[in-house]
Amino acid sequence: MSTLARVNLLLERLLEVLTVFLLLALTTIVIAAVGFRMMGNSFSWYDEVASIGLAWLSFYGANLAALKRSHMGFPGLVSRAPTSIRATLFIVSEVTVISFFMIIAYYGYQVLEILAWDSLVTLPTIGLNITQSVIPISAVLFILCELLSMPMAWRKMHSGLNSESEEIEAAIRQAEEDLKEHRA
Template sequence: MVLIHHTRAWLERLLEVFTVFLLLALTFIVLAAVAFRTLGSSLAWYDEVASIGLAWLSFYGANLAAIKRAHMGFPGLVSSAPAPLRAALFVLSEIIVIGFFVVIAYYGYHVLEILAWDHLVSLPSVSLTITQSVIPISAVLFILCELLSLPSAWQKMRTGIDSEQEAIEEAIRLAEEDLKESRT
């Protein structure tokens, strides 16, 4: 259990750092493109690279949300169900989510084989297998994130804790602390 916790914390931190890096890189690319266009010289590769960067940010950001169990769901519905049904709904939802990402990883990998001979139009030295690798890699990461966050999610489900309500209560607590600090 300790190994799972440490692995989860390590992967969460890695995903945080990588998504922040992607966000900063994308911001820099957009600002550079604006500056170059203002000076009358456009970057030929901007549109293609920026759209790929946004896709990567979305995919890896989804992994970060998965490890934090912050993706969309129906925790209120599950937590309000009777205990046996709650457990069944939880297991079913995990099987569906993980099964979906197994399919995405499998076919995402096969797409890489098809794209092996293609390159970016604006940067012919960059293979599409690099840009599209985000699909199978993030699908496998999503599965790993789900599995690493499963024990704590299972425990919350067993005790009937609604993670959305828990997040709302934490946000209210933090806002009240900020309010107290601003008054002093």
């Protein structure tokens, strides 16, 4: 396994663990908050913390999707384009995405400096710069994920493959296998 593949796998596992942790934490908070509210003893911080948790889950989940090249895009459009145009479309797409997230990272960091003196309303010991740190961190991670997955995406693009077609074919194979098992 190449160094790039190892780094890719390590980052994938790290993001999977982080997103599962965030999902479990958010689920626990919501269930506990509902339970306490039913007993007439609501958490004052629930709404604020749950919305931040959902934002973190969304941002880090998007990083995982970027690493797996499962984020929104138009791979079918690129793979069906004439061979002479594919590379240009791919490069323009990658430059656009990476440039966008560079802007998000830059301005996300600027926002942290502005929010450095503010805190959560219901939990004043937690600064907004901590809760909003997800923006520049996940933007940099998104760029890293794009760069790490780019060689594989480049090879697929050159061969005319796309992730949508591969997923559809895998789902059809699985459905055919399930049908055979069901009939047997």
